[in-house]
Amino acid sequence: MRLSRYFLPVLKETPSEAQIASHRLMLRAGMIKQQSAGIYSWLPLGYRVLRRIEQIVHEEQARAGHIAMLMPTIQSADLWRESGRYDAYGPEMLRIRDRHDRDMLFGPTNEEMITDIFRSHVSSYRDLPMTLYHIQWKFRDEVRPRFGVMRGREFLMKDGYNFDLTYEDAMHAYNRHLVSYLRTYERMGLQAIPMRAESGPIGGDDTHEFLVLAETGESEVFYDSEITELTFGARRIDYDDHAQCRAVLEEFTSRYARTDDTHDEAEFEAQVPQERRRRARGIEVGQIFYFGTKYSEPMGATVVDPDGNRVPVHMGSHGIGVSRLLGAIIEASHDDRGIIWPEGVTPFHVGIVNLKQGDEAADLACEQLYAAVTEAGLEPLYDDTDERAGAKFATMDLIGLPWRITVGPRGLKNGVVELTSRRTGESEEMPPDQAVTRLAQIYAGKL
Amino acid sequence: MRLSRYFLPVLKETPSEAQIASHRLMLRAGMIKQQSAGIYSWLPLGYRVLRRIEQIVHEEQARAGHIAMLMPTIQSADLWRESGRYDAYGPEMLRIRDRHDRDMLFGPTNEEMITDIFRSHVSSYRDLPMTLYHIQWKFRDEVRPRFGVMRGREFLMKDGYNFDLTYEDAMHAYNRHLVSYLRTYERMGLQAIPMRAESGPIGGDDTHEFLVLAETGESEVFYDSEITELTFGARRIDYDDHAQCRAVLEEFTSRYARTDDTHDEAEFEAQVPQERRRRARGIEVGQIFYFGTKYSEPMGATVVDPDGNRVPVHMGSHGIGVSRLLGAIIEASHDDRGIIWPEGVTPFHVGIVNLKQGDEAADLACEQLYAAVTEAGLEPLYDDTDERAGAKFATMDLIGLPWRITVGPRGLKNGVVELTSRRTGESEEMPPDQAVTRLAQIYAGKL
Incomplete structure (x- = not known):
């Protein structure tokens, strides 16, 4: 979505x-x-x-x-x-x-x-x-x-x-x-x-x-x-x-x-x-x-x-x-x-936050992630609005999706996005396809 | 079921x-x-x-x-x-x-x-x-x-x-x-x-x-x-x-x-x-x-x-x-x-009728069919009761499942079961695994 x-x-x-x-x-x-x-x-x-x-x-x-x-x-x-x-x-x-x-x-x-x-x-x-x-x-x-x-x-x-x-x-x-x-x-x-x-x-x-x-x-x-x-x-x-x-x-x-x-x-x-x-x-x-x-x-x-x-x-x-x-x-x-939803009941499995909507590389990477997550049988919520990054994070934290992928031009230059756990707050940088694989592993057996 | x-x-x-x-x-x-x-x-x-x-x-x-x-x-x-x-x-x-x-x-x-x-x-x-x-x-x-x-x-x-x-x-x-x-x-x-x-x-x-x-x-x-x-x-x-x-x-x-x-x-x-x-x-x-x-x-x-x-x-x-x-x-x-249910809304995808409940070969074949149909992502209704064959057919016709597999000792001796269309009434004998493949083809794209 x-x-x-x-x-x-x-x-x-x-x-x-x-x-x-x-x-x-x-x-x-x-x-x-x-x-x-x-x-x-x-x-x-x-x-x-x-x-x-x-x-x-x-x-x-x-x-x-x-x-x-x-x-x-x-x-x-x-x-x-x-x-x-x-x-x-x-x-x-x-x-x-x-x-x-x-x-x-x-x-x-x-x-x-x-x-x-x-x-x-x-x-x-x-x-x-x-x-x-x-x-x-x-x-x-x-x-x-x-x-x-x-x-x-x-x-x-x-x-x-x-x-x-x-x-x-x-x-x-x-x-x-x-x-x-x-x-x-x-x-x-x-x-x-x-x-x-x-x-x-x-x-x-x-x-x-x-x-x-x-x-x-x-x-x-x-x-x-x-x-x-x-x-x-x-x-x-x-x-x-x-x-x-x-x-x-x-x-x-x-x-x-x-x-x-x-x-x-x-x-x-x-x-x-x-x-x-x-x-x-x-x-x-x-x-x-x-x-x-x-x-x-x-x-x-x-x-x-x-x-x-x-x-x-x-x-x-x-x-x-x-x-x-x-x-x-x-x-x-x-x-x-x-909220912090347990994986079994979360309304969406992962939130995708685009830090710079309108940036060609960021938009493209988000679209590709969206497709890959969906392909993996998971439902993403993609924040594709023009809001500031801070407001986007606040909304994601409020609605409590257990995982978030953050996509920005700076990370993309190094080929990485950020995967963040809502529960622990811990973030890890990794290539987009690895983030999708990780999510698929997390949810395996939980759906 | x-x-x-x-x-x-x-x-x-x-x-x-x-x-x-x-x-x-x-x-x-x-x-x-x-x-x-x-x-x-x-x-x-x-x-x-x-x-x-x-x-x-x-x-x-x-x-x-x-x-x-x-x-x-x-x-x-x-x-x-x-x-x-x-x-x-x-x-x-x-x-x-x-x-x-x-x-x-x-x-x-x-x-x-x-x-x-x-x-x-x-x-x-x-x-x-x-x-x-x-x-x-x-x-x-x-x-x-x-x-x-x-x-x-x-x-x-x-x-x-x-x-x-x-x-x-x-x-x-x-x-x-x-x-x-x-x-x-x-x-x-x-x-x-x-x-x-x-x-x-x-x-x-x-x-x-x-x-x-x-x-x-x-x-x-x-x-x-x-x-x-x-x-x-x-x-x-x-x-x-x-x-x-x-x-x-x-x-x-x-x-x-x-x-x-x-x-x-x-x-x-x-x-x-x-x-x-x-x-x-x-x-x-x-x-x-x-x-x-x-x-x-x-x-x-x-x-x-x-x-x-x-x-x-x-x-x-x-x-x-x-x-x-x-x-x-x-x-x-x-x-x-x-009733004759269209495939898209049928309550079960196929009925399995055991003509001789208690017959070892028939019971086993039905159980294997049940497992294979389920494995194919379809839901069977298996009539495993002691009713006469005629009564079993009448019930299946009444509830309108679009497909029925009939399993009996006589057919099994020749390695076949019978696949019947509720709509046309036409039956065809074939080995059990072929019946499952046929059903999977019929339902592909209809679910």
Whole structure:
């Protein structure tokens, strides 16, 4: 993309309404625009990151054997009356009456609808196990939306639902989701720690939240510091293997790690030596639940089991806060000058800065780099505007592309350009083609 | 994908509520499930096609230099009061009151919001031309939703908006959209004819609708039969070249082609020799508008022009009915046995039918084919269930994958499998690796 043809409305001033870094930086970098309280437009740069995050979620869901579909945003109130949640949900539910005076709502979650789909089409244990998911916009009418996309009213969520014949199979689905979420977050450059939590309006006994540690997090968390040393890494997992998934769950959840809902100070002190006890704040970026037959029983989602009996299926639901993740990633990865995108989610893979637009050699070298980077399967953002070098650097730093190539007449005389890491600030001079090769190596396996 | 692990709830009976072929077939093929009147869930197979169509739209928009972003579904009523459309829009607008008693609505289109974004961030002619688009769910509270996804209430639309300094530039944007839409529809295997139409609630003088001819179309259309001989084909277009785009527009719109809104019988008879006059029905799959300063003037979307004057920008909007396209494609491409997907949008590229599940040689050959097809960058759907061969064929015909490989013990003894075209029904025996090579050739350039 050439910046002269792009729509990147960066702001010089820090918007006064934004209280936390991610909100400030998303506004300043021209990623979002508030349309109403807690409702945002995703400007082109923000939309690109949103799509990359969505793509990673899709890929990891497919890897775990989960099946993508899409449910609508508007739901009938009748479905929610079947589960009893229509009255129970409270004022966060956006209730709507259509032109025929039917009660509708903008879905805050989809347990009822997916259960309805299941009961309409599945009747035998032979079709199990099954996990369906979608990535769809949700609405929760927060009384006080804040922190930008971190606590918006309209937000994008991946929610998945497993259907299993037995408790044991459903717990495997639970473990499998935990494994796939660990992979998912790590690909985004995040450490998200599974912590025991409370289930809230979804229901059920077993639930873990995934939290990214950040000073601006809304939840208080308590954990054993050893947990932060765990990484999922490149290990290979057979998602059908119950024991393998169970082992990962045990590895990542056996140490003390809880949100304030479930925190027990006495237990914390008994289990964790003082020097490893941590109190911090965290941003919730996902949650997994097992809730058994809470929905299948009242809604009649049953299958015939191998003995010929009709039994309600065991279910769980599993969510990733897709739009909120942008905020979480920025909270975890920024500095005074702006955002620092992890390679896995960056909106463009490299920025090309032309120090002297209009200089024949510089323009030509930039065009050649642009073509070579594209040819390597990467997406460059080329600042081909007439701005001063300082302003170009400031914009690149603000929008946080992890790598920058700087091209100027002086370097070109020596046959070199400069490759700079946004994270470390370190620069290295090298011939243009070597810079492209280096970028291809950096991104290999990260896309 | 292995069918034994997929969720493909095909129906044996024809659902009685469905009046037209596409609606019937989408229900029978397990692509959609109605959740409320005019509101559908996209089951896994339907979702796959929806995503492919979306992807083609994104690619062709990028090719034309248009910039992707995303606006929210819920909008503030205040924006629509600025343009005067809040009161004018009528009962098709889904009006909502939030918990703070603010008037909101589920967006049926986005002229106001995009104009608001533009005026907040752009102030100089130097930033023009600019075309922004998004693909987002819309809601129109139709009094009588029908024909499945063809006239639903919640539907997916691509809507794009151009901002230009002059009338001439805006007309180039109009022409450019026409060109890019021709390409877009052809990649989906559709012939969509641009016809002069009326602008309706969007406003403006210049507008063309794109119609796919089909008996079940809701619009009556009148055209010169020569039009159906035009194809865009593989021609290369420079989307910045005003003359080139203009020439395509002239080629495709100079012959008589109108919807009943603008039809003029006397003109029709004067312009078109009798033997070329056609009256038919069509499905609207897109529309382009030029409406000048209709929104920019009341909403204050102005730029400073080269002479230093503040002038309202010239705008147009351009829509593609993404979810509706599935219905249109099926209406245009099906037979008694089911859907026939064009290669460009098929949910899976090839079906693999194992005639004797459990037979060692057949199972092994299928697994090897599955791996080889995947390796070739294509997605197979492998029917690995215990169903009879007849039932497997019926399902494959119903869901409409354009190619099928049939694997059975008898053929394998001679080292061959069978490659069958869904469209022609013709089969050819060949060694498995040759079938994979053939598929790769068929799909080359179509993905």
